[in-house]
Amino acid sequence: MSVAQTQTIRQALKTLLLSQDRSLRELSQLLSRPEKEILVHLEHLAKHPGPGYRFVLIPARCRRCGFVFSQRVRVTAPSRCPRCRQTDLARPRYALELQQGRTPKKQDADAP
Ligand SMILES: [Zn+2]
Secondary structure (H helix, E strand, O other), X not given: OOHHHXXXXXXXXXXXXXXXXXXXXXXXXXXXXXXXXXXXXXXXXXXXXXXXXXXXEEOOEEOOOOOEOOOOOOOOOOOOOOOOOXXXXXXXXXXXXXXXXXXXXXXXXXXX
C-alpha cells in the first residue's frame, strides 16, 4: 500500500472518529478495509492523534456482569471477561475529540 493511500485512509478515519464514536467493525465496514488494517491506524492515532486532538478509547465491557476493561491500554479487543469468564463482551469504541482551547492548524500535521 502506498504512502498516499495510508494518508487518505488515516484522514478518513479521523473524520469518522470526529463525528461520533465507532467500533472497529463499523470502521472496517465504513472504510472497506480489513479490521487488522484499521487497528494499525487506530494504534497510530492513539499515540499520535495530531495537534489539537485527543484520542478517546471507550473500553470494552462485559454484557453479563458489567466488568469494564479500563486497565487495558491497547486498542485490541479482549476476548473473555476476567471476572465471570463470559465471552459476551461489548467491544471497545473509539473517538477523536478536539482539545479545548486549541484549534488544529493542519489536519494531517502528525508525523508520518
Ligand atoms: Zn463478566
